[in-house]
Amino acid sequence: MTSRRVRTLAIVTLAVVLPLGVVAVVRAGDDGGGTARPVAAPTASATASPVPTDATVIMPGRPGESATSRAAGEITDTGAVPHNYMDVWFVRMMIPHHAQALQMAELAPDRAADPDIRAIAARIRASQGPEMGFMRGWLQNRNLPAEVEGHDHGTMRGMQTPEALARLAAARGADFDRLFVQMMTAHHQGAIELATDLLTVGADQTLNEFANSVATEQTVEIGRMHELLAR
Structure with a gap:
């Protein structure tokens, strides 16, 4: 298979796969140049998207307290919070x-x-x-x-x-x-x-x-x- 055919097949494959997910741009911590880098969101067959552990997440404070920032790796998804x-x-x-x-x-x-x-x-x-x-x-x-x-x-x-x-x-x-x-x-x-x-x-x-x-x-x-x- 020639290199030209390989490139063509790769383009076709991307055209099929990319609609299944969304490409997100996340501002990471220090990636050497201080620039944003793309992170692919999960496809339909994925169970969860990886979150860079060096990304920053703003967490609301308790009543009367200021918001704080935490590393994404410290945050876990607790799902819907029940109430009675x-x-x-x-x-x-x-x-x-x-x-x-x-x-x-x-x-x-x-x-x-x-x-x-x-x-x-x-x-x-x-x-x-x-x-x-x-x-x-x-x-x-x-x-x-x-x-x-x-x-x-x-x-x-x-x-x-x-x-x-x-x-x-x-x-x-x-x-x-x-x-x-x-x-x-x-x-x-x-x-x-x-x-x-x-x-x-x-x-x-x-x-x-x-x-x-x-x-x-x-x-x-x-x-x-x-x-x-x-x-």
């Missing part, structure tokens, strides 16, 4: 629960006498705002509505009444600090109970990690607030 009724219920309840905590924390800058109380309130605003965004996104990604028709969020554990919120808004100085600690402690305890319930029966691993973080951080904040009043 308790996961959905937890997210739907925790969003308005966080919203009320933010409502109370936003009163502190103009009313609190103790700068440490203002600092705790600022921490609550900085953490629970992004956490609400995370939870809303969790529902949206699953085409689930955030609202529960007919549910009174005011009956949830730790939720403060409109009258209590009005008293907090009217307080100033040391009176505000005392009321804030009392009300936010009860509010945090309610959130910790909700998180603990999820950790018992929840199926979504990401939500379990989030609930554990909520329980841990809010327990610490309760201790800090009580230390401030005891000074």
Whole structure:
């Protein structure tokens, strides 16, 4: 067979094989010239496409944390993440629960006498705002509505009444600090109970990690607030 016939057969073979896959260009790590190199995606008969272990993958951080980069070789495909009724219920309840905590924390800058109380309130605003965004996104990604028709969020554990919120808004100085600690402690305890319930029966691993973080951080904040009043 002549070299010309070999080249012709090779071209025909490529014309048949290439439509079965897609050629992807991946930016590898240091390939000597810093250039992109093509990597063939799997054909119809392949089971998985090889991913260069030196490629970089951006991983989203936990709620309130920045994204990080990891080598592709460190990432494994876990497939679809299952969730159950308790996961959905937890997210739907925790969003308005966080919203009320933010409502109370936003009163502190103009009313609190103790700068440490203002600092705790600022921490609550900085953490629970992004956490609400995370939870809303969790529902949206699953085409689930955030609202529960007919549910009174005011009956949830730790939720403060409109009258209590009005008293907090009217307080100033040391009176505000005392009321804030009392009300936010009860509010945090309610959130910790909700998180603990999820950790018992929840199926979504990401939500379990989030609930554990909520329980841990809010327990610490309760201790800090009580230390401030005891000074």
